[in-house]
Amino acid sequence: MKPITIFLLLALTSLFACRTPEIALDPSLHAKAMPVTGRNGLQIGQVIRYGEFSTDKVRRGWTKGYDIPFVLRFQKAKEKLSYTQFGPDRTRAEVSCISKFKSTEFELVRDFFGIPFEYQNFFAGNIALVSSHTNWNFILHNPNGDFLRRDASAGFAENGLQQIDIQAIRGLEGQPDWMKELTVYGHEFRMDGKVVGAVSTVNRGKVWIDPQLDTETRTVIAAIATGLLLRTDVEGVDMLVDR
DSSP states (O other), rough: OOOHHHHHHHHHHHHTSSOOOOOOOOOOOOOOEEEEEESSOOOOOOEEEEEEESSOOOOOOOSSSSOHHHHTTTOOEEEEEEEEOOOOOEEEEEEEESSSSGGGHHHHHHHTTTSSSSSSSSSEEEEEEETTTOOEEEEEESTOOOOTTTTEEEEEESSOEEEEEEEEEETTOOOOOOGTTTTOEEEEEEETTTTEEEOOOOOTEEEEETTOOHHHHHHHHHHHHHHHHOOSSOOOOGGGOOO
16 A cells, blocks of 8 residues: 555544544535435445436446447456446446556547547446437546545546536545545546536435436446446555444
């Protein structure tokens, strides 16, 4: 464990010894918090649930042969996740996520998304909506963040017509200012400059999604949030214990 992570854990444990830490949400997000179940515990038969959203059993390693360029290109990624994301009104999406790339795959990632990245740590995926046959691709660079750089964890999801921007949440409620840049506690989702959702990776996790969005967009945000909750290399705050 990195020295900065050890220091951060000690500081956070002291600060939040009597209550569960909560991420600092953008005040414009009025959606209700949806506590997550299924994140902790055994990974065998793991199912993630929150609010109107749930998954089937999470597969670590792709076991289905999707005819999707994203999946076909990244079959050799070190960490692979796949699951079906269920949303409101029977909305359903097939989700494939990858991380922990081999060095030989960095150029594949850059070429696929068409923009340069200066980081070598990515979390990316494809979301295939079943009813509309719409495909979304998403990527988040340096998902664990970098305490020396405010912009060190960010990304986007896009389907060719729409884009959802993803930004790191680097503060907890009641946290002193000097601690607010040390790590990433979750991510928020923005469309046209407006915050429409958020995910907290603290402890068991929580998700917020604007109920005014259409069901497919809400399901896409849920699919990304679920993937972020399932990542195995989230550092630091996941080790905090609810009191």
